Amino acid sequence: MNKVQWARFSLAHVRHLVETIGPRGSATPAEREAARYVEAELVRLGVPVTVQRFPSPTSAWRPFGYIFALALIAAVLAPLANPYTGALAAALSSLALWWLLRELNLYPTPLRYLLPHGHSQNVIGRLPPSSLARHKVVLVGHLDSHRTPYFHQTQRRNATLVRLLTFAGVGLALNAVIFLLVAFTGQSWLYLVALPFSLLHLVGIAITIQADQTPYSPGASDNASAVATVLTLAGHLARQPLRNTELWFLFSGCEEVGCYGMRAFIDANRSALDGAIFIDFEMVAQGEPGILTHEGLLTRVAYDPELIQLAAAAAASVWRPAHLKIGAAYGESVISHGAGYRSITVNAMLPETGEPVAWHRPDDDMRVIDEATLGHVVAWGLEILSRIDASG
Numbered sequence: 001m002n003k004v005q006w007a008r009f010s011l012a013h014v015r016h017l018v019e020t021i022g023p024r025g026s027a028t029p030a031e032r033e034a035a036r037y038v039e040a041e042l043v044r045l046g047v048p049v050t051v052q053r054f055p056s057p058t059s060a061w062r063p064f065g066y067i068f069a070l071a072l073i074a075a076v077l078a079p080l081a082n083p084y085t086g087a088l089a090a091a092l093s094s095l096a097l098w099w100l101l102r103e104l105n106l107y108p109t110p111l112r113y114l115l116p117h118g119h120s121q122n123v124i125g126r127l128p129p130s131s132l133a134r135h136k137v138v139l140v141g142h143l144d145s146h147r148t149p150y151f152h153q154t155q156r157r158n159a160t161l162v163r164l165l166t167f168a169g170v171g172l173a174l175n176a177v178i179f180l181l182v183a184f185t186g187q188s189w190l191y192l193v194a195l196p197f198s199l200l201h202l203v204g205i206a207i208t209i210q211a212d213q214t215p216y217s218p219g220a221s222d223n224a225s226a227v228a229t230v231l232t233l234a235g236h237l238a239r240q241p242l243r244n245t246e247l248w249f250l251f252s253g254c255e256e257v258g259c260y261g262m263r264a265f266i267d268a269n270r271s272a273l274d275g276a277i278f279i280d281f282e283m284v285a286q287g288e289p290g291i292l293t294h295e296g297l298l299t300r301v302a303y304d305p306e307l308i309q310l311a312a313a314a315a316a317s318v319w320r321p322a323h324l325k326i327g328a329a330y331g332e333s334v335i336s337h338g339a340g341y342r343s344i345t346v347n348a349m350l351p352e353t354g355e356p357v358a359w360h361r362p363d364d365d366m367r368v369i370d371e372a373t374l375g376h377v378v379a380w381g382l383e384i385l386s387r388i389d390a391s392g
Helices: 003-021 029-045 062-080 083-104 110-114 155-185 188-213 220-239 260-269 305-318 332-338 371-390
Strands: 049-057 117-127 135-142 245-252 277-281 288-295 323-326 342-349
Touching: 003 029, 003 220, 003 371, 029 049, 029 117, 029 220, 029 245, 049 260, 062 083, 062 110, 062 155, 062 188, 083 155, 117 220, 117 260, 135 220, 135 332, 135 371, 155 188, 220 245, 220 277, 220 371, 245 260, 245 371, 260 332, 277 332, 277 371, 288 305, 288 332, 288 371, 305 342, 305 371, 332 342, 342 371
Parallel strands: 135 245, 135 277, 277 342, 288 323
Antiparallel strands: 049 117, 117 245, 288 342
16 A cells, blocks of 8 residues: 555545544543544454543643632632631642642642543554564554634744743742731731732633633544544554554543543553553644654653654655654653653644644644645654564
């Protein structure tokens, strides 16, 4: 097979996910329908498949709404000007700050049990090598699509959102100190210092409410293009298995709300994944090859330099030189890297902006799909795998 045929297969998968199923919000019936489609395709290809079900929060934004609500409760308690309420206000601000830092780093917290939960699923295919297994590789594409919040519609707005979250976090720390000082010194004028941050926390609540009221994106680029890529790779490799590499195909649920599908997958398969390499396909609809060297909202994790070099060499061999970039958000490689696995995220970038196309936007539909790019990405993925397979 060649790039034209791979592109045709991938395009058909994208079209089904985007136009037949539609927007696939995390833990929604549409996400479950996408999982059933992928499961049926793997069965048709002769790939052994299992479905892993798990609970997950249903919003990426709700935690921040709760965090800022805690901050506002603290601001209401603090002016009571007694040591006990002041100490309680400081404690609530500190708790909100701790929760904010944990959320931004995708760290688990028991406070997540306060969030509304739904039911999601991972679809997992697995292919043995034709000879002795010396490597394990997990190819990842998430099933769900994000909402379309106002602050994600342009790069400038997203940069503004990042600054607002930064100031809000600083405000949580400063308010905790201010509330204690006022309670124990009686210097009530210090409330004037805390007031702007409290107003910013109110703005934060409004932002989260707005985001959670927006419709889900059709998700053609993010991330039907990646699901289609992994399905096409599975079809090719089921017919022509690698010699020394055991392959896992992970179609994960609930990536958009905190990578809960990846968490559940690793928790359930940790012993079987010993020594595995994770390759996460994200937004491969249009553009040129891109490789994320770092990723994360607050703490940036650095991905495996040898994998980055291997993927870059593979891109130059079958497509064109890859762009290396620091990712501004999070992806599932953050979770697999944090669990101790060699990980990498690959995508397609628009050369004029250095960004994937139509991220979390309502126009992320079939119009953003470039069929030729889909074929190039499959060829790129196969070249990466062949180089891993041939390594010692």
